[in-house]
Amino acid sequence: MTIADRVLFVVLITFSIAGMVIVQEAIPQGAYVNIEIDGSLAYTFPLDIDRIVPVSTPDGNMIIEINDEKVRVSESDCPKKFCVSQGWIAKGAIICLPNKTVILVGQGMPYSEKELDAISG
């Protein structure tokens, strides 16, 4: 192995790890809003299309709003309304325990599986 080999290896590893970190920080990771009710996935919406979704669960009703690549629970008939007071989120999750509902901003369908089903080298 020559010195140039080692330098190239270190440079490439550094740049790709730096790239991964930058991507993690700079670009919003969640492209989809997944709404899970009682442990099972009920809805998946793209984060970049604004909409208002009424969600009815066996334990209560709520209204979920997607606007400007953020999501919030605007109304809920649960007793303490923690989910409403959490406000807008661009990543992470809103969890409403009384309604057993989890609103998760994440990769609903990873691009690699959705659009590239098979690539062979």
Add this chain to the structure above:
Amino acid sequence: MQSQDKYRIAVLAAYALALHGFEYLLPTPIPWLRLGLANIITLVALTLFGFSTAMSVTLIRVILASIFTGTFLGPAFLLSFSGGVSSTAAMGLIYVVQRNLFGPVGLSLIGALFHNIAQLTLAYFLFIQRIEAILIISPLVIFIGVLTGFTNGVVADILIKNILKKDGKTIHNVT
């Protein structure tokens, strides 16, 4: 082209095809992840016999492998073809211009990098057309490419040294 060259290309292409086929059978955790084992043969061809042999071996391998797996001229073939040709071209260019700067490991890393760049660019124009999706996935793809490229380079290095030790006198690099 002398008949000895044709014989070399045929043998190397057969090895490359065998590795390509073997790799196709291995399960991978991510659907698009490939180890690029056939690049070991490309590296051996490039270092021992020069650029035109390496490119011939790559072209034969990519085209025949796609015919065997039934993807000839399909999207998978286009990705495989562009990746193979651009990585061999990049490695060949570096090798011809600066022969002693990089060993097989460095050449393999350059090949892996250009393979990834070509495939990501083509994937953008042909399939995804969402630059943010390509940008999100690029560092990860290149990172994995560096790891597999490094491993292949180390294997190629050992292989080349052994071949030279055994048949060093009969090999004349023609570039």
